[in-house]
Amino acid sequence: MNLQINNFKSYDRKLIDDDSIFGLAKAFTMLPKLSDLSLSLKSNGIKDECIANFSSQLPEFINLKYLKLNFWFNKIIENGACFMAQNLQKCSNLSTLILNLQYNKIRYQGALNLSKSILNLTNLTYLKLDLRFCKIGQAGPFDVISTLANCRNLRILKLGFGENNIEDEQEELLLRKIKHIKYIVLFELNLYDDFGEISDSEEEVDEES
Numbered sequence: 507m508n509l510q511i512n513n514f515k516s517y518d519r520k521l522i523d524d525d526s527i528f529g530l531a532k533a534f535t536m537l538p539k540l541s542d543l544s545l546s547l548k549s550n551g552i553k554d555e556c557i558a559n560f561s562s563q564l565p566e567f568i569n570l571k572y573l574k575l576n577f578w579f580n581k582i583i584e585n586g587a588c589f590m591a592q593n594l595q596k597c598s599n600l601s602t603l604i605l606n607l608q609y610n611k612i613r614y615q616g617a618l619n620l621s622k623s624i625l626n627l628t629n630l631t632y633l634k635l636d637l638r639f640c641k642i643g644q645a646g647p648f649d650v651i652s653t654l655a656n657c658r659n660l661r662i663l664k665l666g667f668g669e670n671n672i673e674d675e676q677e678e679l680l681l682r683k684i685k686h687i688k689y690i691v692l693f694e695l696n697l698y699d700d701f702g703e704i705s706d707s708e709e710e711v712d713e714e715s
Contacts, residue, residue: 522547524556531563541569546576554586561589565596571629573597574604578636582607587616591623602632608666612640614649621653631659636666638696646670647680647697655687663687664694 527547534540557577564570587607594603603624612620617637624633633654637646647667654663663684677697684693 522550524559527556528559531560535563535566539569540567542572543570544574548576549579552580552582554583557582557586558589561593564593570597571599572602573600576606578606578608580610582610584613584616587612588619591619595623595626599629600627601629603630604634606636608636608638610640612637612642614643614646617642617646617650621650625656628659632662633660634664638666638668642670651683658689660689662692663690666696668696668698
């Protein structure tokens with residue numbers, strides 16, 4: 507069963523509240539055959555407590571294989587990212603994970619915790635993690651990539667790190683670091699602020715490449 511909810515937002519600026527998002531997540535658990543979930547909650551003033559409540563329901567989706575969350579332009583800081591990480595790591599059946607978290611204040615520790623949680627997703631083959639404008643600092647991209655290098659089943663990796671105080675000369679070092687991940691057959695790296703939406707389209711992966 508596939509479910510896609512786009513731009514779940516009130517346009518009269520009455521932003522969705524914590525109880526509503528938790529109720530939405532709770533309702534999803536009533537769909538035991540749910541395998542694909544795409545949810546867009548952009549620009550809704552979402553804070554850490556809301557993320558904690560929402561993500562606490564994710565492990566209940568026992569058949570979930572595809573998860574796409576658009577949470578950019580909210581008010582999530584590192585604690586919220588850490589809460590999300592704690593719950594994401596329990597979603598062991600995921601094969602595709604797309605997290606659009608740009609324009610939040612995830613910071614270094616939040617980014618690192620997210621990448622560490624992904625290590626537990628042993629069935630994951632496709633990852634897109636967009637952390638542009640998230641204040642993760644110069645060390646953040648290096649440590650995130652170093653952590654993800656241990657995901658042995660990951661084949662497609664798309665990362666957004668633009669506008670995180672990264673020096674120009676670091677780009678080549680980051681590219682070299684990704685190229686040394688022997689399991690990756692396709693990668694996409696953005697270190698700029700004008701990248702637009704990093705593509706979410708999945709490519710065919712030749713497992714023997």
